[in-house]
Every structure is written in structure tokens, then in C-alpha cells.
Amino acid sequence: MSTDKLRRWRLVLGRYASESMPQALGRQDGRIDQALDYLYGREYERKGLVQRGGSGTLDPSQLRAVDWLETTRKLFPRDVYERLQADAVDRYQIREVLNDAKVIESLEPSQALARSLLSMRGKLRADVLAAVRKVIRRSVEEIVQKLRQDFVNALTGRRNRFRRSQLPSAQNFDWRATVRANLRHYDPERQRLVIERPLFNGRIKRSLPWDVILCVDQSGSMSDSVMYSAVVASILAGLPGVNVRLLVFDTTVVDLSHIASDPVEVLMTVQLGGGTNIGLALERCEKLVRQPQRTVVALVSDMCEGAPPQALLAAVRRLAESRVRLLGLAALDAEAQPIYDVQMAQKLAAAGMEVAALTPLHFAEWLGEVMA
Known part of the structure; x- marks a missing residue:
């Protein structure tokens, strides 16, 4: 076995493999091993194989949580560090971190x-919730910064082919005009067109508003989609010509439209988990429709209806017949890889709802097409 493979196996197996693999780790690896053992060594406790804190052991000195966090931040790449700290909070619920x-x-x-x-906020002391809110706000603001411009580009107006834009965007790229404008730069020997100046379409501002109703399933399996839905609602709430309503539901429906502009308040309000009554939620959406032909209802759900499906399908048919645009999002997150009820999704599609799993960027593009 190569030295690198031996090292990796030793780090995977942990300190209890040190006797059989004594030469596997170098000096720096010892720090990595201790940092990993501080967290994943708890797996032995969970299985009742080891008890920490006993007397007369030769275990390495125990790190404090704050020291461990600082050490792992220096030892590992950011993506690995983020995974470690998430496991510390979610999987092992380390008291020194949570309290x-x-x-x-x-x-x-x-x-x-x-x-x-x-997911842990209901188990935390009141005096640490303010700190939790700050961390969540920093996390959410990163997502908002990444997505806001995509929605601005897609939704502030339709493309204007008679006005050129100075802001490059893949959505606004005018390939026909670009080819025409650069034909004189064609290289016959290499048989390539050299693009000296790409052209992009400008955008025309809309005057008539659209109503966008986000109806979000807050069951436990939808946690990532709930987060992105809150972010999308806040971005849409800040755009001209868009009126946003935000509903979250399980077996009841809660209207969070009054805080839709603040994704952190939304996330601190939702209660992940519980049953699912999609039909009840869409019936509530129906009551909010004022101008059907300029309304989009986006259902964000795994389509696992807990109630009899007749009411849900009837509501979809009524909304579709009134010419409301319906989109069922089986996922709204960065990966767009959902687990959902395929049969129910097919029934919803047959009743008049477009069903897809989308990243926020593709959702922005879809809204831009609908609202053009």
C-alpha cells in the first residue's frame, strides 16, 4: 500500500488504529488526527463502546470547543471546515458549542x-439565540449576494433588441448581432470567428405589476428549499413591479408576507417538520389572487400530500382555468436534486401545473420568461 493510502486509512480509522499503523502519520497529521478524533471519536460513545472523561487513560488532552474550532479552521480547507462545524452542531450537538x-x-x-x-433552535437557551440569529443572517446574506443580480437581470424587464447593454450577461447575449458585427474578423486559415466585441441586449422596465405567491412546504425534508424560498422572497420583495406573498404550510397555513423582505425573520419563524396539507395551502392561495393573468403561484413542496388529494387537484384545476401560471417546485436549491412523490407530481401536471426541480437561477429565468 502506498504511503498516501496508508495515511488516509489511518486518518479514517482513527486513533485506535495507531498500534497497527504506527508510522502512518507525520507530525502535522497528528494535529489533524486529534482534531478529527475530538469530533468523530464521539461515534464510539454513541455506540456505547467508549466513555470519555474516565480516569487513568492515556487519551490526548481534551480540546475546548473554541480551541478545536480555531484549530480546524487552520488545518482544513473551508468546505471541509464547514462540514466539520455543521456535524459538531447537528450530528453530535456538542454542548460547549451550543451553550x-x-x-x-x-x-x-x-x-x-x-x-x-x-433545526436546533428550539433546544437552545434564550441567551444564545441572538448569536444564532447573527450567524444565520451572515449565512443567508452570502446566498442573497450570490442570487440578487440573477433575479434583477431576469425580472426587471424583458430584453430590448434595439438597445445595447454595457452589462454582460449570458441571458442578454445577442449571438446573431454579435456574429454580424464581427464577420470582418473571420480568420479563414483557422476557420474561426474572432469576437472582438460581443453584444448584449438591454432591458425595458415593466410598468404593470405581477403578483408572485410563494407557497412553501415547511416539512422537515424541505429544509434547503425553505431556506432558498425565504431568500428568493426577500429578493423579489425588493424588486419594482413585483408584489410578493409568502405562505408556509404543514397541516395549517401561515401568511408570512409581512416579513417576506427579511429572510432571517422568516427562517426563525418557520417550524420545520409536521404533516402536509397542500390542498389547504393552495385553497388559501386562491383567495389571494387578484388578477389571474398576472399572477404566478409557485408551490415549493415534495408533493407528498397527507390529505386526500381531491381538494388539491381541484384547486390546481381552478387556478389553471383562471389562467394563473402554476409552477410546482419539487426542489428549490443549489443542487436541484429532489426526493418527491412522482405520481402526485404527474397528477398535478395533468391538472395544469408545470412541475420541475430548479436552482434559484433557473427559477429566476423562468419567472423572467413568464413575466416578459
């Missing part, structure tokens, strides 16, 4: 951490 506001505030913001803290 110390200063430790929580020192955590590196990430989507995984925000999701973990949200």
Missing part, C-alpha cells in the same frame, strides 16, 4: 451551518 454565544458567533457562516442551527 456558548461567543463560540457560536465565531462559527464560519455557511448554508449547512444555518440549516443545523435552525
Whole structure:
């Protein structure tokens, strides 16, 4: 076995493999091994194989949580560090992390951490919730910054082929005009067209508003989609010509439209888990429709209806017949890889709802096409 493979196996197996693989780790690897053992060595406790804190052991000195976090931040790439801290909060629920506001505030913001803290917030002391809110806000703001411009580009107006834009965007790229404008740069020997100046379409501002109703399933399996839905609602709420309504549901429906502009308040309000009554939620959406032909209802759900499906399908048919645009999002997150009820999705599609799993960027593009 190569030295690198031996090293990797030793780090995977942990300190209890040190006797059989004594030469596997170098000096720096010893720090990595100790950092990993601080967290994943707890797996032995969970299985009842080892008890920590006993007397008369030769275990290495125990790190404090704040020291461990600082050490792992230096030892590992950011993506690995984010995974480690999320496991510390979510999987192992380390008390030294969860009960110390200063430790929580020192955590590196990430989507995984925000999701973990949200799932734990009901178990945390009141004095650390303010720190949790700060970390979640930093995590959410990173997502907002990445997505806002995509929605601005897609939704602030339709493409204007008679006005050129100085802001390059793949959505606005005018390939026909670009080819015509650069034909004189054609290289016959290489048989290539050299693009000296790409052309992009400008955009025309809309005057008539659209109503966008986001209807979001807050069951436990939808945690990532709930986070992105809150972010999307806040971005849409800040755009001209768009009126946003935000509903979240399980077996009841809650209207969060009054806080839709603040994704952190939305996330701190939702209660992940519980049953699912999609039909009840869409019936509530029906009551909010004022101008059907300029309304989009986006259902974000795994389509696992807990109630009899007749009411749900009837509501979809009524909305579709009134010419409301319906989109069922089986996932709305960065991966767009959903687990959902395929048969129910097919029934919803037959009743008049377009069903897809989309990233936020593709959702922005779809809204831009609908609202053009």
C-alpha cells in the first residue's frame, strides 16, 4: 500500500488504529488526527463502546470547543471546515458549542451551518439565540449576494433588441448581432470567428405589476428549499413591479408576507417538520389572487400530500382555468436534486401545473420568461 493510502486509512480509522499503523502519520497529521478524533471519536460513545472523561487513560488532552474550532479552521480547507462545524452542531450537538454565544458567533457562516442551527433552535437557551440569529443572517446574506443580480437581470424587464447593454450577461447575449458585427474578423486559415466585441441586449422596465405567491412546504425534508424560498422572497420583495406573498404550510397555513423582505425573520419563524396539507395551502392561495393573468403561484413542496388529494387537484384545476401560471417546485436549491412523490407530481401536471426541480437561477429565468 502506498504511503498516501496508508495515511488516509489511518486518518479514517482513527486513533485506535495507531498500534497497527504506527508510522502512518507525520507530525502535522497528528494535529489533524486529534482534531478529527475530538469530533468523530464521539461515534464510539454513541455506540456505547467508549466513555470519555474516565480516569487513568492515556487519551490526548481534551480540546475546548473554541480551541478545536480555531484549530480546524487552520488545518482544513473551508468546505471541509464547514462540514466539520455543521456535524459538531447537528450530528453530535456538542454542548460547549451550543451553550456558548461567543463560540457560536465565531462559527464560519455557511448554508449547512444555518440549516443545523435552525433545526436546533428550539433546544437552545434564550441567551444564545441572538448569536444564532447573527450567524444565520451572515449565512443567508452570502446566498442573497450570490442570487440578487440573477433575479434583477431576469425580472426587471424583458430584453430590448434595439438597445445595447454595457452589462454582460449570458441571458442578454445577442449571438446573431454579435456574429454580424464581427464577420470582418473571420480568420479563414483557422476557420474561426474572432469576437472582438460581443453584444448584449438591454432591458425595458415593466410598468404593470405581477403578483408572485410563494407557497412553501415547511416539512422537515424541505429544509434547503425553505431556506432558498425565504431568500428568493426577500429578493423579489425588493424588486419594482413585483408584489410578493409568502405562505408556509404543514397541516395549517401561515401568511408570512409581512416579513417576506427579511429572510432571517422568516427562517426563525418557520417550524420545520409536521404533516402536509397542500390542498389547504393552495385553497388559501386562491383567495389571494387578484388578477389571474398576472399572477404566478409557485408551490415549493415534495408533493407528498397527507390529505386526500381531491381538494388539491381541484384547486390546481381552478387556478389553471383562471389562467394563473402554476409552477410546482419539487426542489428549490443549489443542487436541484429532489426526493418527491412522482405520481402526485404527474397528477398535478395533468391538472395544469408545470412541475420541475430548479436552482434559484433557473427559477429566476423562468419567472423572467413568464413575466416578459
